[in-house]
Amino acid sequence: xxxxxxxxxxxxxxxxxxxxxxxxxxxxxxxxxxxxxxxxxxxxxxxxxxxxxxxxxxxxxxxxxxxxxxxxxxxxxxxxxxxxxxxxxxxxxxxxxxxxxxxxxxxxxxxxxxxxxxxxxxxxxxxxxxxxxxxxxxxxxxxxxxxxxxxxxxxxxxxxxxxxxxxxxxxxxxxxxxxxxxxxxxxxxxxxxxxxxxxx
Numbered sequence: 001x002x003x004x005x006x007x008x009x010x011x012x013x014x015x016x017x018x019x020x021x022x023x024x025x026x027x028x029x030x031x032x033x034x035x036x037x038x039x040x041x042x043x044x045x046x047x048x049x050x051x052x053x054x055x056x057x058x059x060x061x062x063x064x065x066x067x068x069x070x071x072x073x074x075x076x077x078x079x080x081x082x083x084x085x086x087x088x089x090x091x092x093x094x095x096x097x098x099x100x101x102x103x104x105x106x107x108x109x110x111x112x113x114x115x116x117x118x119x120x121x122x123x124x125x126x127x128x129x130x131x132x133x134x135x136x137x138x139x140x141x142x143x144x145x146x147x148x149x150x151x152x153x154x155x156x157x158x159x160x161x162x163x164x165x166x167x168x169x170x171x172x173x174x175x176x177x178x179x180x181x182x183x184x185x186x187x188x189x190x191x192x193x194x195x196x197x198x199x200x
Contacts, residue, residue: 003015
């Protein structure tokens with residue numbers, strides 16, 4: 001005849017076999033396998049939350065201490081972003097967390113709308129800063145040639161604009177009817193007498 005045991009947590013009675021009970025030094029645990037699994041999951045979640053709280057407190061304390069000192073101790077935005085992304089497991093990890101938050105929020109709600117607006121702003125800013133451009137090592141020959149031409153054209157236009165600005169007359173000396181001593185004179189046509197008298 002099979003032996004049965006009641007779980008101290010849920011009160012259900014199960015046969016004393018490893019399918020329903022975890023083994024212990026004295027035989028089997030007082031809680032059934034289902035209740036123990038739930039308890040361990042809850043315990044892991046609490047432990048994880050405590051760890052995250054410790055990390056958050058430590059990060060805030062460190063940032064406040066650095067901000068008090070000022071100067072180079074305040075992190076650059078790229079450094080701060082790099083550290084934050086490392087906690088999320090990089091770009092892929094951050095993307096996963098982002099999508100989980102999106103799907104956990106109610107459809108059509110304000111939170112989803114804000115997330116979508118943030119994504120649109122992020123994409124626009126990234127594109128404006130050139131972040132959406134394909135890296136050179138991933139371009140084929142045709143794309144590389146086009147990128148080279150584009151950069152050469154930009155450089156030429158930049159140099160042309162710089163030369164135009166440098167050769168402008170900011171004080172308007174020539175147009176103001178000044179002495180013209182500092183202004184290059186337009187060469188005049190020489191009189192015929194200087195070229196030799198060809199009349200006689």
